Amino acid sequence: MSVPDWFAATWQSLATRLERGALPHALLICGDAGLGKRDLAKNLGAAALCERRRTDGFACGVCRACRLIAAGSHPDLVNITFELRDDGKPRSEIVIEQIRALSQRLSLSSQFGGLQVAVIDPADKMNHSACNALLKTLEEPTASTVIVLVSDHPARLPATIRSRCQRVEAPLPGLAQSKAWLLANGVPPALVDDALGAALGNPGLALRATGDDSLALREQCRTDLCLLGNGRRSALAVAEAWAADRPQQRLWHAAALVRDESLALASAGRGAFGLTGTHEIPKLAAWFAAANRSRELLQSPVRAELLLLDLLHAWPSPRST
């Protein structure tokens, strides 16, 4: 068992506190998707219940508790996530009945005499009444329980819940650490830079990008923006093409490419889209922000072509400078 390298310091601190019996009653592990928050929660839960922890704080993987965890049947570990509805489809929120059942379980003593661990993931998908029910449990901590909330969007949790949890932030690792991690996870060296660019530096999302057609879509967006910039393709043609096929993903890639362009201008004075000079960076920053706003707006019932056309008209073409 292990956690990504960028969690090394966090793990060390949590493992030390666990060893001292001083783990907080409630933790909120938060940060962007793709950074390994779930690995951290899983490892912490296993370590808390393991009967023969390793010296580095991780679970041994072989004791009775570890075997039960692996089988998904440890009586003192509760994983709360989307349950299946009566029609067999998963719910889109965590509901009060789940939290009530959890509270009831935590109010009893642990079956193995050690800690009881509950992992709520994704915690920000608890509905209003589920949050209220959890709040009561957080306000009246029982001895020997650890509640771990995992969230990509902690701001969506009520402040009353956040304030009762010790926050553990997933850090965005540096470039060298991300590259090393991707290589260790089997990403071909030739793809590493592009994958990290497509994922705005997030290694987990970069790894995912190498497993689907994200990098090909990114390349298409790069080509479209180049053609738009040198006047060989109109904003209308690009807007129509993007609106017809995965407009949100395309805007994500466009924004990521603009970020790369800004970095290239800052370091080399010249970018892939033919822009030169650092004075272009504010224009790119404005376009990056507009692309992200448009991506959000695409979730509402707006005409995608018009939105994209507006954005693409504002593309900082090298001809206009």
Ligand SMILES: [Zn+2]
């Ligand atoms: Zn063990």
